[in-house]
Amino acid sequence: MYTPGRKSKELYERAKKVFPAGVSYTIRYFEPHPFYVKKAKGCRVHDVDGNVYIDYWMGHGALILGHNHPLMVKAIKEAAEIGTHIGLVNEYEVMYAEQVVKMIPSAEMIKFTNSGTEANMYAVRLARTYTKRSKIGKFEGGWHGGYDALHVGVSYPFNKPESGGLTEGATKDTILLPFNDLEEVEKKFREHEFACVVIEPVLGAGGCIPADKEFLKGLRELCDDTGTLLIFDEVITGFRLSPGGGQKFYGVYPDITVLGKILGGGGLPVGAFCARKEIMELLDHTKYPDASTRAFHGGTYSANPLVCYVGTKILRELEKGYIYNHINKLGEKIIKELDEIFQKYNFQAFSSGVGSMVGIHFTKEKPTDARKANTTKNVELVKKYHAHLLNNGIVVIKPTLPHLFISNAHTENEIEEFLRVTEEFVKKHSQ
Ligand SMILES: Cc1ncc(COP(=O)(O)O)c(C=O)c1O
Structure with missing residues (x-):
């Protein structure tokens, strides 16, 4: 405990x-x-009792440069002088939009929101407007925020309502799809006509499980063949797997991209959805004066100058690309050496992940989807492991599905410490 x-x-x-x-x-x-937490700096958080933890939670994966990065602190101070919220259009929103569109390959136009949840909601609405269809496909274990129509099939065994208050009307058009299983997905495409299919290129909260490239390519083709819009939820993978997100990393391009987390410069609340002009124009009220023919989007705080100014500064830094070598190298090291530790002690566990996203699974086989990550999981042991990490000054997300986000503030030293503390646990609990 x-x-x-x-x-x-x-x-x-x-x-x-x-x-x-x-x-x-x-x-x-x-x-x-x-x-x-009392304060945070770099890759460490300090609690009110004076304990210090190496942080692999990293603001739910938003803090790719680490806590309180000097660039971010400086930008926030500058932005405070401009005005944190104006409510009228401003030059900073144009600058920010241009920067994102430049970095995300499939984006030509964009709309900002205040969270990833909101951005997914508007993206689905836009896809439904474009295709004039109702059904949406999403994957088992995929987490897209609390929007009713996507709050389906998130937690194993994926067959129960995820919350009270989710009406049949709100969820009946959502069809669950198996991750990394193209044959089964093809069957679902034969049974349903989808407006869109929403996928995380790497399952995040579902355990940092990457999609196979061939699977993503196959999904792209299925969408093209059926007039379905492919939505990449890149709230985690955006600006993490590469400056151009998961789509650049995989070389598979969606119709609509949903962004959040790192988009806000690693500390400010924001989300966005972007796509090619032909799709985004359906949000243009001057082109479509009849509200029922266009998709609505709004928000009091959307595109506020604080987030636009700071976000642009940080994205420009990420665009330089230098941090990706560092964080991906650390990610590769941790994924490889974790598996070596598990094998050395004949301990039933596997690592997963790609780039700077790392998952740990106390399962009988290496999981390729969120179902496999749960069916044979030793839940009691994984909870003990989580407590062991905390007692040794390390914090990761989620006691039952540990996953880590590596930032540019982490170094080999923190990775070595993580591996040492893990090996200690594995040694003690191996038969
Ligand atoms: C892939 C993904 N999409 C959407 C969301 C929801 O974003 P937010 O918490 O900003 O609403 C999250 C949050 O963790 C996420 O991981």
Whole structure:
């Protein structure tokens, strides 16, 4: 069991009175309760009791440059002088849009939102407007945020409602598809006419499981053959797998791209959806004065100058490309050496991932989809592992499905420490 400090406990007791379960987002809870962060810098977080943790959570994967990167701090200060929220159009939104469109290969036009959830919602609405169809395909284990129509089939065994309040009307047009299984997906395409299919090029919350390139290519062809729009949810992979995201990395291009997390410069809330002009023009009210023929998008804080100014500065830095060699090398090292540790002790576990996304699975076989990542999982042991990491000053996302996001602030030293602490656990728990 993980033992948080006394001050964290006190804060948790107060938090329980004002937040259900004491947390501001369910995923932030772990047993017996989370530690409370006082400050963060680089790849480390410091809690209120003076404990320091190597952070592989990294702001849910948003902080590709690390916590409080000097460039970001400087940009935020500059932006505060401009005005954090104006509500009228401003030059910074044009600059930001131009920068994103330049970096994301399949994008010609863009709309900004305040979160990945919102961006997915609007992307699906746009696809439905374009195709004049209703059904949407999504993959088992895919997490696209809390939008009703995509909040389906996220958690194993993928056959129960993911929340109360999801009406049949809101979810009946959502068809679940098996990840990395083109034959089964083809069958579903024969049974249904889709407006769009939404996929993460690498399952993120589903366990950092990459799509096979051939699978993605096959999916692209299926969409082309059936007039279905392919949506890449690149909220995690965007600006992480490469400056041009997962689409550039795989060389497979979607019709619509959804962005978030790193898009905000690693610290500011934002989302976006972008596509070629022909699709995005369906949001143009001057071309389509009849509201029922176009797709609506809006938002009080969308394209506020704070996020536009800071986001542009950070994206320009990422565009230089130098960080990707570093984070991908660390990712490769951790993925390879984790498997070596598991094999050395004949321990039933596998790593997964690509680039700077790493998943750890206490399963009987290496998972290629979220179903396999769960069917043979040793849940009790994986929870113990999570607690062991915390007790040794390491924080990763999710006790039951540990996954890591590596930032440019991590070095070989932090990776070595992670491997050392993991080996200690594996050694102790191998038969
Ligand atoms: C792939 C993916 N899409 C969408 C979302 C939702 O984004 P947000 O939390 O900004 O609403 C997330 C969040 O974790 C995500 O990982």
